[in-house]
Amino acid sequence: MNMQEAAEHADKILDGTFAAIKPTVHWTHGESTEGSCDVSRRRAVMTVISESRRGNFLGAVERYWKSQGYNQIGVNRDTKSPAMYFQTPDEFNVRLLIGDNGQAFFEVATPCVEKSSVSPPTSKTVGPNYAGKPIPDANVHSDFWSSGGPVPSSSQSGS
Secondary structure, three states, X not given: OEHHHHHHHHHHXXXXXXXXXXXXXXXXXXXXXXXXXXXXXXXXXXXXXXXXXXXXXXXXXXXHHHHOXXXXXXEEOOOOOXXXXXXXXXXXXXXXXXXXXXXEEEEEEOOOOEOOOOOOOOOOOXXXXXXXXXXXXXXEOOOOOOOOOOOOOHHHHOO
């Protein structure tokens, strides 16, 4: 596998993760970086994740990653900036960090692979694409993710 193929695989990991988050969140590409033999792909969630829904958000992502066979390699239980770290069976490291103002940040770091040129990600963002520009704080309201109230039961939400 070369760096371009690894970057495309990292994008697929992120695409699958975002497809598993219900309801859908707005997101933008973050900075992609290339090392001597590895690539990191990043995405920032533009939907505000309220403090009362952060556990639900982390849980949804954790369940998806575990369903894909990813192994948890670390966790930060700090209530201000919770984070979790997983590794895929093919040794890609994935991270979810909840930062300031309820903004979630994802990163996938590839293992060391054959050096090659790397193109920017091609996945279509949900909302504006801030790639190459400063990413603003999360600013999209979601009736579910941004709510401060309790999570409705499945019978109330119609799921």
